[in-house]
Amino acid sequence: MVSRARLKSILTGLALYAMAAAIVGYFGVNAYTGKYGLNARQELDQEIVALTGELAQLKRERARSEQRVSLLRSAKIDPDMLDERARFQLDYVNPRDLVRMIPAN
DSSP states (O other), X not given: OHHHHHXXXXXXXXXXXXXXXXXXXXXXXXHHHSTTSHHHHHHHHHXXXXXXXXXXXXXXXXXXXXXXXXXXXXXGOOHHHHHHHHHHHHTOOOTXXXXXXXXXX
């Protein structure tokens, strides 16, 4: 009887340690690979860098567009810009213009 009780206490201790190790392992793996883990953080950082670059590019593009639109405002219209836009919209060419054809590849 004494040996059975001792075996039971040893197995109970081992089972508790095994369960504790499994729980610690589970949380350790999730801390590394989970939705909010270290890998996810690195991916989010990479996405932030990519989106920041895209944002800067879009801001530059918007500034260029706003500058072109400001040239077409009625208060201070640029004649060259007006001429360019009218020709583009209406598909007109001045007879004195030199047209250069680029062959398609």
